[in-house]
Amino acid sequence: MTPTRKKRLTVVLLILLGVSVAAAIAMTALQENLLYFLSPSEVAEQQMPTGRQFRLGGLVKEGSVNRATDSLKIRFRVTDGLKEVEIHYDDILPDLFREGQGIIAIGSLDNNRVFQADEVLAKHDEEYMAPEVADALQKAGHPRASKDSTSVAPSEYKP
Amino acid sequence: MNPVMKFLHKTGSPAYFYWLSGRIIPWLWVVFAVLTTWGLYQAFFVAPSDYQQGESYRIIYIHVPAAWLSMMIYLMMAIFGAIGLIWRIRIAEILAISSAPIGAAFALIALITGAVWGKPTWGTYWVWDARLTSQLVLFFLYLGVMGLHSAIDEPRKAARAAAMLALVGVVNLPIIHYSVEWWNTLHQGTTIKIIGESKMPSSMLFPLLLMAVATKFYFGAALLSRARNRLLDQDRRRGWVAKSIREQRL
Numbered sequence: 001m002t003p004t005r006k007k008r009l010t011v012v013l014l015i016l017l018g019v020s021v022a023a024a025i026a027m028t029a030l031q032e033n034l035l036y037f038l039s040p041s042e043v044a045e046q047q048m049p050t051g052r053q054f055r056l057g058g059l060v061k062e063g064s065v066n067r068a069t070d071s072l073k074i075r076f077r078v079t080d081g082l083k084e085v086e087i088h089y090d091d092i093l094p095d096l097f098r099e100g101q102g103i104i105a106i107g108s109l110d111n112n113r114v115f116q117a118d119e120v121l122a123k124h125d126e127e128y129m130a131p132e133v134a135d136a137l138q139k140a141g142h143p144r145a146s147k148d149s150t151s152v153a154p155s156e157y158k159p
Numbered sequence: 160m161n162p163v164m165k166f167l168h169k170t171g172s173p174a175y176f177y178w179l180s181g182r183i184i185p186w187l188w189v190v191f192a193v194l195t196t197w198g199l200y201q202a203f204f205v206a207p208s209d210y211q212q213g214e215s216y217r218i219i220y221i222h223v224p225a226a227w228l229s230m231m232i233y234l235m236m237a238i239f240g241a242i243g244l245i246w247r248i249r250i251a252e253i254l255a256i257s258s259a260p261i262g263a264a265f266a267l268i269a270l271i272t273g274a275v276w277g278k279p280t281w282g283t284y285w286v287w288d289a290r291l292t293s294q295l296v297l298f299f300l301y302l303g304v305m306g307l308h309s310a311i312d313e314p315r316k317a318a319r320a321a322a323m324l325a326l327v328g329v330v331n332l333p334i335i336h337y338s339v340e341w342w343n344t345l346h347q348g349t350t351i352k353i354i355g356e357s358k359m360p361s362s363m364l365f366p367l368l369l370m371a372v373a374t375k376f377y378f379g380a381a382l383l384s385r386a387r388n389r390l391l392d393q394d395r396r397r398g399w400v401a402k403s404i405r406e407q408r409l
Contacts (some may be wrong), residue, residue: 008245015326023330027341035343036288057343094282096211104345121281124212126350128359134210 037104040083050109056085057104057123065099078103089117096122171248173390174399180383187380191373198369206363218276223351224371226269228378229297230332232262236304237329240322250390252318255325256308257385261378263301270294281345289338290346293331300328314393 001009027034037057038046048054058078065076072091076099077084087105097103102123107116129137169175202220209216239255242248273291274284285291304321311317339348351357357364394400 005245012241012244012326015323016329019327019330023334027334031342034289034341036286036345037343039343095279096281119283121283121286121345123345124280124347126347126358128216128350128363129210130207130360130362131210132207133360 039080040078040085041080043085043109044083048109050111050113053106053108053118055104055106056087056115056117057102058085060097060099060101060103062099078105085115086113087115087117087120089120091119093120094122096124171250173250173394173397174403176250177387177390177399177403180387184380184383184387187376187383191376191380194369194373194376198366198373201366201369206366207360209363212280215276215279218272220366220370222269222272222276223367224374225265225272226294227371228374229262229266229269229294230335231375232258232265232378233297233300233325233328234332236262237322237325240318240325243318244322244326247315249315250386252315252322253386253389253393254382256304256318256321257382257389259301259305259308259321261381261385263298263305265374265378266294266298266301270298286345288344288346289342290335290344293335293338296331297328297335300324300331304328 037055038048040056040058043056056078058080061077061079061084065074067074074089074093075086076089077086087107089105089107097120102125104121104123105115105117106119106121110116170179198220202217206217206220208214236255236258239251239258243252243255270291273294277286278284304325307324308317308321311320338344339346350359351364351367359367391400
């Protein structure tokens with residue numbers, strides 16, 4: 001390689017290095033802000049103030065879903081295996097919403113520490129399976145595939 | 160000179176590149192057509208439906224190959240750009256800028272198909288989570304590279320400036336890939352893994368891999384076609400073009 005080309009190669013490598021370092025520093029600094037949602041444990045730890053909007057993510061607790069019969073109102077609890085938060089919501093839920101499903105709710109805590117959600121999103125997991133296989137697994141008592149429970153057990157759910 | 164360098168030097172000559180790419184392109188189109196037909200048939204008629212999402216998951220057969228390709232094209236654009244910067248090989252400069260619109264198109268396809276899938280699955284078209292945002296940044300980087308290139312009249316200078324921007328943007332690629340692991344995102348984690356077990360049965364995975372390979376052939380054909388046009392446009396007053404016309408090779 002000629003000296004000129006070596007010099008140009010060094011410049012290219014220095015650009016890549018410089019940008020990587022800058023990006024790494026920026027991402028470390030912004031770590032908190034880049035989190036799309038908080039888990040119930042993080043909500044408890046940080047003592048989230050009432051009325052401030054944030055996103056809360058977790059699994060819908062088994063047996064906690066309580067629907068009103070005459071309206072869209074729904075109450076349920078989300079958990080990350082350690083802490084729980086009560087959520088109240090009054091709108092249309094995504095198709096994937098079910099007990100055990102990972103969800104993200106957008107809203108704020110009220111004075112009773114109940115999370116009043118303005119929007120509920122279902123978090124899809126990375127597991128894909130044919131329905132027959134899922135049924136077979138469910139019959140065999142495999143926790144990963146049952147339609148009513150999550151494909152990720154609460155203990156291994158990393159919000 | 161070793162055979163590899165000899166081949167590179169030969170391919171770097173405009174006349175030879177023009178002739179060689181013209182011979183390769185039809186074959187790339189043929190392989191693309193065969194693989195896409197096979198892949199789409201497998202994807203829509205053979206692969207089973209998903210236990211949670213039903214049929215709507217089938218959009219991954221477009222979404223995932225497009226997203227992968229949009230990242231791969233960016234990496235190739237940066238590599239071509241770097242080769243152009245260091246060795247000042249004009250063909251590499253042309254290949255770099257010719258990659259940009261194709262990459263931008265695939266980045267946009269990934270964003271749109273993802274939004275269409277997100278509405279029924281998540282309940283929203285768009286959220287500003289790390290994966291979606293970094294993919295949008297990738298799309299804007301492509302637009303930036305194209306914009307910067309077209310803002311400078313002199314093609315060699317334009318290529319160098321665009322290559323610099325392309326190189327800076329490379330840092331976004333690992334961010335896109337690891338965004339779902341580094342941060343909480345609405346977008347799910349990685350299903351298909353090179354190391355370890357993929358979280359998808361092979362009956363679903365096979366059509367996806369077919370489509371992933373097919374789109375690469377599309378990229379090859381589209382890139383070479385674009386590069387030839389650009390080269391011919393830049394060299395329209397050069398000797399080799401006139402010579403090729405005389406010899407009826409154009």
